[in-house]
Amino acid sequence: MSQSVQTKSGPAEIIPVVSPGGVEAWQVRSSFVPLVAVGFAFEGGAAQDPPGREGAMQMLSRLLDEGAGPYGSDAFQERLAEHAIELTFTSSPDALGGSLKTLVAHADDAFDLLRLALAEPRFDQDAVERVRAQMLAGLRYQANDPGTVASRRFIAEGFPGHPYGHPSSGTQESVAAITRDDLVALHRRIVARSHLKIAAVGDLSEAALARHLDATFGALPAKPVLEAVAPTRLVGRGTRHVVDLDVPQSVIRFGFEGVSWRDPDFIPAYVLNHILGGGAFTSRLFQEVRERRGLAYSVGTSLVSYRRTAMTWGYTATKNERVGECLEVIGSEIAKLREDGPTDDELEKAKAYLTGSYALGFDTSTKIAHQLVQIAFEDLGIDYIRRRNDLVAAVGQHDIRRAAERVLGDGAMLIVMAGRPDIA
């Protein structure tokens, strides 16, 4: 099956904008809807949490809109709400990210509130305690949730002693220990200009965007102060771990090596992952675990690419009595793929899906903004969207074999189960 790689898959035109003050952003102009969607990411995420203060970056991300500049928390939220401005901050292992959505008519107010949140967050003590209480309640709420405990145990086993092994949301003890000084220091270290990536989509002129960029981000400190995060690899392959929970179904997490997004083998690994356990109903795991045997409602794998490591991790959940069978099926599918590779037809169909579906990720302003920020964050280049389908289309069987060797290795997995699995 051949396909046209010329197919228009992304937004028509991505404009690199540099403000007079030197703030860079990628812009997509669209007047279809009278709104502006902005995405941004600062280098440095939960992996920057001080030891014993895990959860600090997430707490910081939740406090930026809880009072800034002249406004206390309630006044700040009121200013957002009165114009229906949506401002959110998120933390991931490597980044402090955020997004802003506003009607064009209120763009000035929206960017100004973003400026205040980034440059002048107050960290008022009552807001700190409120957010702490919310995070602690969230941790208690999920304390025995099978999916949550399985994921936590998985990263703890896979990256012991490394920041990537700590949960971004922290623990009861670490969240209780975070001080206002920790948050102020973290904010000062991370919210800086030099590694900042910004994308803006919507009904805004280039000149207006440049003006907003300077006003919003221009006065931030030039450089972040980042703790070095050591390169690491997933360990514990070949081991199995059970978190005991009195539930009729076990959640299973399984994982092996990965390939980072910046690695030349990423695209072949991505195609391989699609064949094994990617999002479509056609993947081998979906067919064998769900369709043929009814072992689970959801099953799949995804590539995880962090700054200093990469892994592939899989998920499923099956009743306790059938966990052994389920693991056997997953193990044998991985072994088959590792030994025989995909068929030519399977490979062509996977490529057809991945190239054809790329455009589906660009159908809203917010999605476009997030995609652009992610591409910028990974340093893939402003032309990546144009190049990406060619990269997928060029993947051949030898590329898949190379990726399979790196990703699947000897087929041994780190396996974590939460439940009461009936296994020997």
Add this chain to the structure above:
Amino acid sequence: MDLRIDAAPIGRLEGGGPELSTHRLDNGLDIVVIPDRRVPVVTHMVWYRNGSADDPLGRSGIAHFLEHLMFKGTAAHPAGEFSKVVSALGGQENAFTSYDYTAYFQRVAPEHLGRMMEFEADRMSGLNFDEAVVAPERDVVLEERRMRVETDPAAQLSEAMAAALFVHHPYGIPIIGWMHEIEHLDRDAAFDYYSRFYCPDNAILVVSGDVAADDVVRQAEATYGRNAPRGARPVRIRPREPEPRASRLVSVADPKVEQPTLQRLYLAPSALTASGNDSHALEVLAEILGGGPTSFLYRRLVLDTGAAVNVGAWYMGSAIDDTRFALYAVPTESLDLDELGRRIDTVLGEARDAFDEVAIERAKTRLVAETIYSLDSQSSLARIYGSALAIGETLEDVRSWPQHIRAVTRDDLVRVMETYLVGRRLVTGHLVKDRA
């Protein structure tokens, strides 16, 4: 077959609704087209006017189980072929079941729309699968229920609360069905249900994205146009909920619970059962009471008194029959749920004084802005219009929604609060730790 144009294209409003057009085929299939030419993507959805609330007694979960079985092949196309084609064309697909409707969708490049229509029209009347696929698929649904409910005490509380709120109406039965009834659903049950509800006269085709309305209608005519009509739309038999008298408390205690929570459900009229503008007023009431950190309950219970760490409200107006208005609260560590409930009552007692013009305006602004933000997403628009038509609303109802929201007054808010947020309409839910 000729096609009838029922309504002229509805023009673009000033910052209001999208530019959409509607048609009806001779076999009764309703069509809505919502153009969005920004990217070469179309969302193709078929909505059926039946959901879990139409499950026959003793066969709870059949609407949802059938939705799964709709991927198991037809006389013309064996199991999995449709999915393989969607995938090979770079498309995405899925389906969902709700109380009042069931919908199937694909998202593809516009040149593949016709293929999607062929397959979707084919399974509207040609469903056919082996007995052998039924048992594994039922196991999939049982695992889905284990994942969503059997391993989650909070979901068990939600089920128990709905069952207590709706003493007579099937909204009290979970969409996925009760475990012991799913276990006995079979091929016959699925086909009984399928032959009752799946026909063009009971379906709505919604296409949004990079398409022109006349192309969509032409392609629909060539595909869905071949599906024979039933002649009359299938009848939904829905008992009416009696006037409630009793305040109810249900509680789920589980050793796995580490964070107690409180939920409230009030029986409230829906967009279809409400008289006057009660439904629009309830939308604004939910926003003003519990729509985020500037809402009245959040300010009083979280910011001012610290009784709760979080609190909110929502209203499920989109329903055929009487529906839910909900409050939820997560208490601060030192407060038990009974005391939290008393604090909520005290605050609700003061709420009418808090409905000042600024707060009302803020709530309306946020609700109306959501409709403008939704214009940015072709799949959101397809869902908004599809779900509205599937429950029996008109396009005009959707289009005029912002004006109706803006027209809600302080008196309306007081009236609906005092009418519907009352003890005899209330089911309280407690999620607590079982320390036994």
